[in-house]
Amino acid sequence: MGYGGWKPEDWARYSAKKVAGQSTSTIYASRVMTSEFDPKQVAFRESRDSSEHPNSTPIIIGLDVTGSMSLLLQVVAEKLGVLVQEILDRNPVTDPQIMFNAIGDAPAGDSAPFQVTQFESDIRIAEQLTKLYFEKGGGGNGFESYPLAWYFAARHTKIDSFDKQGRKGFLFTMGDDGYPEQLTQREIQRVFGDVVEADIPVAEMLAEVNRKYEVFHLCMAQGGSHRDSDLEKWRELLGERAIRVSDYQRIPEIIVSILEAMRGRSIDSVVNSWDGTTALVVKEALKGLTGITKSKGLIEF
Template structure:
């Protein structure tokens, strides 16, 4: 998939008709998992070059939709998806973005702990995102199933970017909770349609995804991580896995700007230049804080 081309005019028209002035329940009207977004029924998701996108770059956006974090999905659908795509096209840190959206939950208690759209390059992305089931579940088991997108992308996606050009895509996940330490064989079979010989650790799932994606996670200082105690619990599970590719965002309303800037920096732009490029002072400050290293030092190997 990935035909067509993003148009700002199409986005304005679509958002005006479908999301402007609406609350989360009015935007996301699905009340259950639709078969076309069920990973267990998906054989493969493809990002392929075509006449409109000759050098496609796959970008995966996997958002936690448990509890209050469904609000992140609402913000994306009302405004920030347009910012994200149009700014990638304008700044050109990568060529011809093909974006797949994923909704992430908790495999131990949710009906739909993972959903996946197609890779899309035009307004069809927004149409599919709106059809995702924002379950709002989660449980009190100390984390969410953030490793599911890694396992899915490592086993059920195929991209021309990697297969033809040896260039990895980008996989971003967003959430406020610790990552659960493994995906069980039963969860992989039930929710992904994948047969595993044994349970897979989060690190093993990450390794599969990293073969063809540069993987990042953004801890949102909301919900579980709004307090220092919750934040540090989450941090202890994420930092050993991702190191400097773990980003901390103080305001989820600036998530689109951070994703664009992180891709820019991974492609060689100076972090301070990336942050300073945003005219909105709040976005610039949030991005600068998220891109700052843990202590002062050399940026040359940032993300690498």
């Protein structure tokens, strides 16, 4: 997928009709998971090169759709135009193709613990985002099922950037909770329909997905489930790729800034490219990323 091109006028029309001034529950109007986003119905999602996008770059954004994340989903919808346009204008990656994941809590029994859109390059990014089901679930167990996004990316995506050129895609999850110690056989079969031989420890799942994606998690400090101990745990797993976000409103700018840093731009120049409060929030978020090598933009796990 990933055909067509993003046009600001398309976004302006779509936002005026579907997003601007609307509540979160109105923006995300689905009351069940649509079958097109059911991972059981998806063999693979593909990010492919084409004549109009010869150097595709897959970007996966995993959203926590449990009960405490209304503000997160509101901001992502309202500022999607900022995210896409800044990526295009700043050009930290070539030919971006964006997919969204909706992440819930599989062990807690959410009916739709994982949803997955297509990789897209045009207004379909927005159209599919707002068709996701905001389940508002979760179970008070101290985590959400963020590693489901890693499993899907590792085993159910085909990306030309990596397969043809050896360039990794990018995978961002975000939320205000911790992560489980493992993905169980039971939940993998329930969510994906896959039969695996054993439970998968989360560190092993991370190592697998990291072969073809640069993986980050944005820890939402404003979320109702946020605890400093969760951030510490994320940093034990991801190191400097566990990003503390102090302001929901700056999520698009933080993602774009991470992409710029990963392509070798200095942290100082990235921070200084933003104005006022945005610069301060981006600086806080990126302060740990100085370990990225300028020559390759990679950190190996």
